[in-house]
Amino acid sequence: MHSESWKDKCGVFGVYAPGEDVARITFYGIYALQHRGQESAGIATGDGKSLHVRTGMGLVSQVFEENDLGHLPGHIAIGHTRYSTTGSSREENAQPVRVEGANGPLALAHNGNLINADVLRDELEDDGGPDFTTSTDSEVAARLLASAPGETWLERAGNVMQVMAGAYCFIAVTPDSLIAMRDPYGVRPLCIGRINGKGWIVASETCALDHLGAEFVREVDPGEVVVIDADGLHAQQVIEKKRDALCVFEYIYFARPDSIIRGKLLHPMRMNMGRELSREAPVDADLVIGVPDSATAAAIGYANESGIPYAEGLVKNRYVGRTFIKPDQRLRDQGVHLKFNPLRQVIAGKRLIVVDDSIVRGTTTPKVVEMLRNAGAAEVHMRICAPPIMHPCHFGIDMATQWELIASSQSIEAIRQHIGADSLSYLSLDGLMRAVEQPKSSFCTACFTGEYPMPVQLQMDKLVFERPNRAGKRVPVAATYTWEEDKR
Numbered sequence: 122m123h124s125e126s127w128k129d130k131c132g133v134f135g136v137y138a139p140g141e142d143v144a145r146i147t148f149y150g151i152y153a154l155q156h157r158g159q160e161s162a163g164i165a166t167g168d169g170k171s172l173h174v175r176t177g178m179g180l181v182s183q184v185f186e187e188n189d190l191g192h193l194p195g196h197i198a199i200g201h202t203r204y205s206t207t208g209s210s211r212e213e214n215a216q217p218v219r220v221e222g223a224n225g226p227l228a229l230a231h232n233g234n235l236i237n238a239d240v241l242r243d244e245l246e247d248d249g250g251p252d253f254t255t256s257t258d259s260e261v262a263a264r265l266l267a268s269a270p271g272e273t274w275l276e277r278a279g280n281v282m283q284v285m286a287g288a289y290c291f292i293a294v295t296p297d298s299l300i301a302m303r304d305p306y307g308v309r310p311l312c313i314g315r316i317n318g319k320g321w322i323v324a325s326e327t328c329a330l331d332h333l334g335a336e337f338v339r340e341v342d343p344g345e346v347v348v349i350d351a352d353g354l355h356a357q358q359v360i361e362k363k364r365d366a367l368c369v370f371e372y373i374y375f376a377r378p379d380s381i382i383r384g385k386l387l388h389p390m391r392m393n394m395g396r397e398l399s400r401e402a403p404v405d406a407d408l409v410i411g412v413p414d415s416a417t418a419a420a421i422g423y424a425n426e427s428g429i430p431y432a433e434g435l436v437k438n439r440y441v442g443r444t445f446i447k448p449d450q451r452l453r454d455q456g457v458h459l460k461f462n463p464l465r466q467v468i469a470g471k472r473l474i475v476v477d478d479s480i481v482r483g484t485t486t487p488k489v490v491e492m493l494r495n496a497g498a499a500e501v502h503m504r505i506c507a508p509p510i511m512h513p514c515h516f517g518i519d520m521a522t523q524w525e526l527i528a529s530s531q532s533i534e535a536i537r538q539h540i541g542a543d544s545l546s547y548l549s550l551d552g553l554m555r556a557v558e559q560p561k562s563s564f565c566t567a568c569f570t571g572e573y574p575m576p577v578q579l580q581m582d583k584l585v586f587e588r589p590n591r592a593g594k595r596v597p598v599a600a601t602y603t604w605e606e607d608k609r
Contacts, residue, residue, distance in 0.1 A: 131216075131232040132157035133311070134200040134329055135292040137299040137349040138320025144193035146333060150322070151200035152181045153329040156377055157232070158204040161215035165228035167296045168195035172226045176215035199294045201230035217294070218260045221251075222267025224277060225295060229266065231259035232309050232325055233289035234516050236577055241265065241284065262291060266300075278302050278346040279359030286575065288368075288516035290341075292323055299323070299349040306366035306574050307343030308516045308565055310382050313354075314338055321349045326380040337381070365563040366574035368516065372557050373507050374415050374478045385558065388418050393556035394506040394548060395422025395476060402546030403427060404502045406472040410434035412489065413461075419506040420476035427474075434468045434475075434493070435461045457488040469497030475542075476504045483527035486540045494541075503542040508550045509533070512571040 132154025136143050147164050162184040163176030173193050177184035181202060201216040217228040235241070238258035245264055246253075253260055262285065269277035278300055288308035293300040301323045303311050314322040314330040314337050322335050330337055341347055344360035368375070371382060378388035398419065409431045411420025424431035438460055452459060473493060480486050480503075490501050509528030523529050527536055537545035550569055554561050567573040 131204055131230075132200075132202045132325045132329075133230045133232045133290055133292045133323075134325070135198065135230075135294065135299050135301060135323040136316065136320060137197050138316055138322075139196040141196070141317065141320055142190075143196060143198035144190045146316070146322075147198040147200040148181065148185055148190060149332060150324060150329045151202045153332040154202055154325055155181055157325060157375070158202040161203045161212070162201065163215050163217050163230075164193055164198060164200045165217040165219065165230075165294050166193040166195035167197040167294045167298075169297050171296055172219060172228050172294065174217060174219045174228055176212070176217070178212050178215065197294050197297070197299050199228060199230050199292045199299070214255045214257050216257075216259055218255055218257065218263050220260065220263045220267045222264060222269075224267055224269065227263060227267040227293055227295050229259060229263035229291055229293040231257075231262060231289060231291055232311075233304065234258065234287050234518075235262065235285055235289060236287040236515055236575075237285065238262075238287075258287075262289070263293070266291075266293060274298050274300050274348045274350075275346055275355055275357050275359070278348070279357065282344070282346065282360050290325065297350055301341055301347040303341045303343055303345055305344035305360040305363045306565070307362075308366050308368050308574075310367070310371055310376065310380075311341040312337060312339070313341060313347065321354055323347065323349075326376050326382075328377045328380045331379065340383070364574060366565040367563065368514075368518075369553065369557070369564040369566050370507075370518070370568070373553075378418055383559070390557050391418035391506070392422030392425070393558070394553065395419035395424070396426040397552035397556045398476070398504050398506050398546070398548045399423045399426035401549060401552050402504055404474060404544060406474045406500065406502060408432045408434065408468065408471050409474045409476065410468070412475065412477040413437040414439075415478045416476045416506065419478065420474075423474065423476050423504065429474065432464075432467050434464055434473065435489075436464065437461055457485055457492060461489065461492065463492055463496035465496045468493060470499055471497075472500040472502070473498050474502045474504055476506060478505070479507050479510055480505060480527060480536065480540070481510055482525050483531075483536060483539055490541045500543045501541075502544045503537075503540065503546075505545070505547045507548055507553060508569040509536075509547050510568050512568050514568050515573070515577040516565065 134150035136146050161178045162181045165174040175189050199217055217230045219228040235258040238261045242261045265281045269280045271277035271280055289304045290309045290311040291302040312327055314335040316322050316335040327337050343362045346357050346359050348355045372390050380387055409420050409424040409429050411417040421431050493501050510526055511529045513523050565574050
């Protein structure tokens with residue numbers, strides 16, 4: 122994935138650990154989840170009486186300094202690192218979002234996308250609710266939960282989940298409780314761990330547990346609510362689990378290769394993708410290289426299966442795009458050269474197989490191919506370890522609209538000509554399923570097939586809450602549903 126890529130995600134993290142420095146634990150937890158979002162970061166803590174929140178734009182290390190952690194007391198904390206999927210990238214949209222409601226103060230962090238957020242927000246406003254301070258669906262969820270009916274947080278969260286639609290993992294903190302919720306399709310990952318034998322952690326990925334020396338316990342089940350308080354961990358299946366629909370791109374790209382999802386470590390799954398791709402699309406060549414870092418494991422798998430040597434042909438500057446200092450026009454013209462540098466002595470005169478995880482818009486891959494040719498590559502054969510992306514995602518990934526997706530309107534041969542490669546092949550959907558060793562029915566593969574696991578709006582706008590009409594009322598975008606609209 123490159124600058125043209127879709128942006129997932131968000132990383133969420135929560136900890137309940139009396140006697141521990143929960144703000145510091147959370148800092149390192151979202152630091153481990155930095156790959157899931159780099160626009161903003163935040164931490165909220167509960168001390169039994171009140172909430173304390175710090176958020177800001179940029180990386181976790183840019184937002185927080187040592188002094189900030191001292192202003193976040195308590196024994197409960199949640200953290201968030203964000204890519205925007207609903208609402209623009211600006212400071213007031215940074216999470217966790219803090220609200221007040223009938224149930225008291227609450228802060229919430231969200232990974233995913235509510236596809237009925239506009240309807241829910243209209244209902245809250247029509248009922249005379251407080252003014253919204255952000256343009257995110259996350260604030261909609263937070264306000265629903267803060268005023269939800271019910272005697273306990275398990276009941277309240279269950280009532281909220283009954284009216285929400287879409288993909289979501291929520292982690293919320295009140296002054297005395299930690300709450301976690303996962304949608305009934307399980308589109309985004311969420312896991313539970315133990316820290317120091319007495320505290321609890323909830324996180325998007327197991328890699329966050331590993332960095333903290335925490336023990337993995339289990340995944341949060343789809344449709345489940347988990348509440349942790351002074352009486353321990355309470356869990357309840359509040360909505361019947363729907364069909365499994367974990368986003369398959371968690372395996373291809375989004376999650377870190379050292380994370381475990383559904384009991385499977387991702388690194389060997391990605392090597393399997395390369396092996397399957399080598400079987401499906403062999404080609405005579407001298408070297409196999411991967412576009413770092415996301416396709417490195419797949420490139421190694423391709424090389425192992427094909428018997429063609431693997432080499433590091435591109436070096437990635439991992440800090441480009443993670444600064445507030447914008448390049449001037451001369452540097453901007455360098456484009457992809459700011460991010461990758463070819464090893465000329467390695468690739469000059471060689472026939473290259475270049476493995477990448479996807480082609481989205483087709484704007485960056487041609488520059489990579491051109492850069493390799495300029496460095497002396499004799500041939501460039503692109504191999505993509507995912508099927509062609511032909512349909513947009515509505516479940517928490519900020520990606521191109523369908524007309525921007527190059528594979529939605531062009532053949533593979535046309536794409537090959539566009540990117541300037543000598544050959545181009547994609548991994549088949551069946552090959553992908555063989556690689557991840559799980560059935561297609563257990564994943565959301567809508568970006569490849571157009572078969573969404575739940576009703577979706579075919580035209581969704583991440584800025585839907587930022588477009589007022591003359592009367593000051595938001596104007597929702599047009600909505601077309603793939604099948605009959607949910608009667609709720």
